[in-house]
Amino acid sequence: MTEPGAVGVTDEPEAPTNRPDSEHRLRQWLRRPYVRAIVILTLILSLVMLPLGWLIVAAMNGTGGPASPVMSSIQLTIIVLTVAAVPITAFVFAVMLYSLFGWRHVRGEQVPKDDSPAIRTNTIGVVLWTAVSSALAVFFVAWGLVALAQITANSYGTLPANEQPQDLDPLIVNVTGQQWVWTFEYPQHDRVTSDVLYLPVDRPVYFNVTSKDVIHNFWAVELGVKIDANPGAVTQTGVTPNKVGTFNLRCAELCGMHHAYMQTRIQVMPQQDFTSWVREMGGGRTA
């Protein structure tokens, strides 16, 4: 470990006149000790980091989710992205670790006397890296576009509620944000209003979201629904809750002094319970 030549001990030097075939060169390259170490390190780090995708999803599901197909497809996307990103991350970490502890390092105040090998570029490496990272980016884009189309369909597109197909028997909820409360109005049920979001399970819900004052953000956490409530505009989204339970609804856009307290509950219940709740509130079915 006193001179850089020490790491350069190969099994045999390349023949200067008779260029070996590429397979041989690859095999020879893989035989270099640091290449093996980095490959093994990459594999180990990948295995260590791979569970991250599931840990992320577990953290998201601490409060009872996923409670809708939208949320399920968000979580699938997270797992796919994580699995795809882990190997390349692991490789970079492996090179960094190996450069600290594998290849030599020198200390002290004196400028090192020995320079390292002058590797100005490496065509194969550059092309391979660019190809892999481009392929990865294209895969991310493709997956994202398809998943976006899918969750847009699952949240009933971006059409206003009155232009949506009505054969799904949807429930329409007009969501109004104002500093610092949410109001939910059920136009099909005599415009009953509530400050807790009551929803029937397994039935499409269309939300018409707006605001009376500043921008709020309607975030139905476990349902995976999020859209801004803008003053002067109505934004649409939707969801089909598929799990009975109590979930969280929070404002996710800073909306002034008491933004932190602008949260409420979502109560997803069987259809009969929902009907009796509506009746109790004095709303019949009008639409």
Add this chain to the structure above:
Amino acid sequence: MTLTAAGPSAAGTAEVFGDHVPQPAQHGRPGGVMRHLNAGTGIALGALLAIAAYLVTDLLIAPGATTFTFAPTAPLYAYFAGLCGWIVGFTVGIGALVGPYRWLIGRELTHADAEYLAGRNLGVSRYFKFTTDHKVVGVQYLVVTLVIFALGGTLAMLIRTELGVTWAEVFSPAIYNSMIGTHGIAMIIGMIVVVMGPLANFIGPLMIGARDMAYPRLNALSLWLLVAALPCLISSLFFGGIQDGWSVYQPLASQAPPGMLGYQMTIVVFAISTGVASVNVMITILMMRAKGMTWSRTPIFIYGIFAAALMGLYAFPFYMYSQLLGMGDLLAGTSFFNPLEGGSVWLYENLFWLLGHPEVYVILIPGMAVMMEIIPVFYRKPLFAQNMAIAGIVGVVALSGLVWAHHMYMTGWAPAANYPFMLSTELISIPVGLLVLVVIGTMWRGTVWTRLPVMAVYAVVFNKLIGGITGVYLSDVPVDQYMHGSMFVVAHFHYMLMGAGLFGAMGGIAYYFPKMTGRLFDERTGAFGLWTAFLGFQLTFGSMFVAGLQGQPRRVLQFDNLFNLSNWISTIGAYVIGLGMLLFLVAIVNSWLLGRPAPANPWGSKSLEWQTATPVPLENFPTLPVVTGPPYDYGVPDPYLTATTPAAGPTPHQAAAQPAATADPR
């Protein structure tokens, strides 16, 4: 050869670098009225005008008048007048307008005047004047940046204290919200400036072998405008604060207390300062590179600051306009952004993010470029695939203006636009990936000289990868549908801006400290501070990711018990960061005051900026250098590729064979 002052003689010639140059008439002593102007007169005149304007406006407004939100009118207009008074007074008082005035009355600068303005023989007092020397401006920028970070960092500690004390409200919601906003914008300004100010100004001209920036007086102007902006920001805290986050979304901002004007004025002045600085940096790089410094021989740091200046030049006007229009809404009822009167909240969001995203790269690219300067020196290797590094920077610049609306996926503005913006955003991972390739390629098989600057590189790459991967999540619209507006986003951009940007800047400061101050950096304390901050950083923002995933929105001061644990960990981590940063600051101050004198080239670097003497003379180089080789000419032939047996040992250090290969004296 030496620069001699022409003396207070009448028209004659002055000797400038060996040439006798005819001089215009000398009026009075060199420097003229600038001899009497400094930061003190600037502050005095600024404060005087501010107070006068405030009081006069306050008197002019009828008592009891209210705005449409039923707030008293007087403070709004009086504060606005005070801010304008401060900026005009300070700019005049420091002497920023003396140059244009001289030009108007047709009085040209003599060589002796110019030397006075550059601070020759002025000692320490030149740091408190409108000094044109780029090295003085660089040091001034460094100090101003440290002050900004101290402000933003203190606020960060207070914010984390509030969030850590989960059982009580430490601050009122109004104060908490204004701390959030001020912390955000102070840190954004600090991060934009930290490399582009101290390093681009001090090191940039040295690195390209120039005697100064292309426009030295504009250089001083950009620095003092930044200084002028700071009291606007700080004073806003006493006028109700910036309660709307650093993004000050409308129409929330138009119901804000007068403090909002402090923010808007800060941004307007800062945008002018940035525009001036950007033009200066770009022209300097285009026109003043040393003879022989072709584009392929130009160091990567120069590409980085050129790219950042270019992006800043097109991005900051959007920011300025958005705030000018917001000022109109606040002061004149123009309702650009008020939907009740025909305005649009989405217009504001678009204008804001047209700055907001390029700005991220304005911060990150110079930081990455400093790293790519540091790595070859400490690995004694050429920069790996330099052309790919340039391609990566070009790619980031090209895409930077096409991605802004990924901040608006969830606004409902144009759901169909989410598809193309997701595409452009995810494509940016390709050029950024090239920069990562250059970093690990340069590390590949190198013998690392473990000094503090290169240690920062490891911290940066680690953080940048985490920030980058979480950025891929957020760029994906479905995932963003869950994560938008949550603490996950906060953790992500802190990994990028602080983890990659600030730690990179710390490495850059440690690296250039000997050249800038003439003293060696106290690496033991500095490294201890850096790693302490790094550890605290992982605690703080690692657990903030968890809080976001559990569903904690950003910018809240109270939350469900569910989030308590991750917030406690975050707060503990934040104090650890604070401790680490304080240690790093101690290292800076201590080495600046008491450090051992630095040799001219303590790192054995081959770039031009290290070939000149330390402390750097006013004219930078006795004779301008001529560049004859590539910028990173380190390394020995690859032992794997040479047919000889490796037992022959390494060839002698190249620097010994061809000293200062890139800096042949003419």
